[in-house]
Amino acid sequence: MFQFNKLILILYCFFSATIFSQEITLFQQFNGRYDYTAIGNTLNPFENNLDRSFCEILPESEAELALNPNWNIVAAYLYWAGSGTGDTEISVNGNSFSADTTYLVDYADPNYGLLTYFACYTDITNYVINSGNGTYTFSELDISQTLTTNSGYCNNRTNFAGWSMYIIYENTNLPINQINIFQGLEIINRNVQDKTILLENINVLDNIGAKIGFLAWEGDVNLNYGESLLINNNILSNPPLNPANNAFNGTNSFTGSDKFYNGDLDVYNIENNIAIGDNSVEIKLTTGAVDEFGVIRADLIILNNIITVLNSQLPDATIVVDNYELECATRNVNVNFTVYNINSTDILPNATPIAFYADGFLVAQSATQNSIPIDGFEALSIILNIPDSIPDNFTLKIIVDDIGNGTGLVTELNEFNNITSQQITLIPIPEATPLKPLESCDLSFDSAIFNLTEQLQYIEYVNIEDISFYESIVDLFAEENEILNPEYFENRAAPQEIFIRVNSEICFSFYNFNLIVKNCPPHIPQVFTPNQDGFNDWFDIQGLYNIFEEHQLLIYNRWGTLIFEGNNDLPWKGDINKGIINHGNRVPVATYFYVLHLNDNNFKPVTGWVFITY
Structure with a gap:
């Protein structure tokens, strides 16, 4: 008292x-x-x-x-x-x-x-x-x-x-x-x-x-x-x-x-x-x-x-930290404090300055909003942004009647009880935990479909509701633009970085990994019917076009004569574009030999037989 x-x-x-x-x-x-x-x-x-x-x-x-x-x-x-x-x-x-x-x-x-x-x-x-x-x-x-x-x-x-x-x-x-x-x-x-x-x-x-x-x-x-x-x-x-x-x-x-x-x-x-x-x-x-x-x-x-x-007749300002809240992934501290005028004989005027120091460095200033009567108080709050130069563990010192340099404006009964201190440890800003890349086959032009939830087996979490996926670290920290269908995600770049946020009671952890679009072996059909009925009318090699864009397709007849040469822009529809005889005509029903040069260092040329019928 x-x-x-x-x-x-x-x-x-x-x-x-x-x-x-x-x-x-x-x-x-x-x-x-x-x-x-x-x-x-x-x-x-x-x-x-x-x-x-x-x-x-x-x-x-x-x-x-x-x-x-x-x-x-x-x-x-x-x-x-x-x-x-x-x-x-x-x-x-x-x-x-x-x-x-x-x-x-x-x-x-x-x-x-x-x-x-x-x-x-x-x-x-x-x-x-x-x-x-x-x-x-x-x-x-x-x-x-x-x-x-x-x-x-x-x-x-x-x-x-x-x-x-x-x-x-x-x-x-x-x-x-x-x-x-x-x-x-x-x-x-x-x-x-x-x-x-x-x-x-x-x-x-x-x-x-x-x-x-x-x-x-x-x-x-x-x-x-x-x-x-x-x-x-x-x-x-x-x-x-x-x-x-x-x-x-x-x-x-x-x-x-x-x-x-x-x-x-x-x-x-x-x-x-x-x-x-x-x-x-x-x-x-x-x-x-x-x-x-x-x-x-x-x-x-x-x-x-x-x-x-x-x-x-003088006021006597004292100050107490009621509580503080730490903001995750920031260096912000929300401080709730109260200025008292208990041991006093006069009103503490409004706009009495308040200074906030972190390890002795001035980090913020405030002031009382109202005149505080004898035996009265005023509850206030402030959000402090702690500079990066201050360690995570620091002493917060709050001084009432301090303009920021140790000088006061109010004459008080007691000039030596204006300080309160609070030891604070910031929640460290989380660092990303890297995961192995997630791979999927190129569907065309370096685009693929990924099931991002496959990575959940490698992370720690309690509830699936705590997990969210993002395409940028900015969105992750802001919790904006969440990927809504992570089980069926089409990449936008190759490679593309993806982030997983796992919320916890205090803060969150997060992970990052790359989406890798890879060229998978093409699937080559054994027969096609170029009869222009709209079904199976060309040599449709799945996983080839717009994927192995530099490929070369060579077609030979049963006597070994080259009758067709194609590329990414020229698929084979059963016509002849090589040689003098029958140039531009369709080939007869028969079995033909193909050589597919993918022009990818990871793959050797592919050879085989395809049957054409009408």
Whole structure:
């Protein structure tokens, strides 16, 4: 539900662990009609700076939570801290809780060596929602062994323990605010005298009600060495509780108490320290001063968290890939995606640009079509054509509010959550599987009849309905001009390439083969009757004419005399065209000898006898 902005420090990723010397970074962000309050108390009976002999903490302390009836709790976070490496198991009203995260920091004391301090955090939202208003008693924080075994804490007067609870609530009467919680654990001391945090990517539209709070440990009211809190280089104060030069002084701004010994749970109004139109806020905390002897004096301050409340009305575009579809035999990807404006305080305008990158290369651009309201979304789609230079397996990155070069047009609450990625593997464009040629006898002029389905015995398929035949690869890919009668197909060229497409659930496979028209041995009749009755009137040699177009036919009588010579244009009809005698006349009934020269290297001359009768 909640997303966050990036600070100048490394973004903190929340997990259950122990973290050493964790810098204060953004932990959580809330955008809406939200505000917060805080309760807590110390476990020190008095300020440890006053008495070196004091080296104990109280077994428990309590605080009152009193929320208005129309305040709806959104989140509740519990913090506790003290000297040593920590106690991660504590109780609230007799209920046990464990730390989600423990932070540790070290301080190199010039007299007592390395001293460690801890702070713990846990989410207790559900417990506080169920418990509601009343007294919260914090107990079972035990650091006695730490204080007993290492006298440095008491001797340098940094023995402390305490707790606090932040409660984020919603109220419909509130303005739209942005609440940022920053947490970690940092020491400010004579060696590190200031801490600066820059809040970016905000847009202050109204500074009314702007405030900042913090939880710090080990501050002493009697150690007043230039402790200050600055916003945009303006020192904050709310005297007499928190003077300008002693910000860390054991106070609780929520109750007005100055008995929050060795802890500070404070909040400041910063309406006059930010301006409408500001897009960043600088927070600076300091300690340390030079005394009259030139020696640096400083209170040791352990900063646990900072919280800001700013009226910042901005959209927050995020994007998610819902699904994608691959197109077979193309490099097209149909992407369905949704642009959200969930964690926002303003409308995301229409025409917000969207850029699409494949392995880092810009491949397409789009934009939102409509203004997206707060907590709204818009579902969109696009067909991407992936260039051939991109491998089949690539990372698709979609960035909302990107004009195609990493530059955005819309100022957002969070400029670092505009990206979504999707690993995509294209369906490879199928390659043809060659089959052996299909042959058929020439019927005339290199034309033949083929049964294309004879090739099915050599391919893999499930259903015959998935198979189709085509005369070109273009038609195959487009599934156009299918051969409708593949069992009786007459070729259009010799040779001619034919393609078979086999559709599958995901894509298809295809095969190619050639149609070969071959010259088959002619069939020669043994008798014919040239009596002009319209039946068997000539020497009709099947498979010869317009096939063996260069053939030569020689006819001899029984005495061996050549009486006829024919070719593709001159078939024998029983007449004589050779010799002087009977030239042009028909031959008598008899048996005649023929020699057929096919003039084809694959065939020898054919000889035989034919009988003519009338």
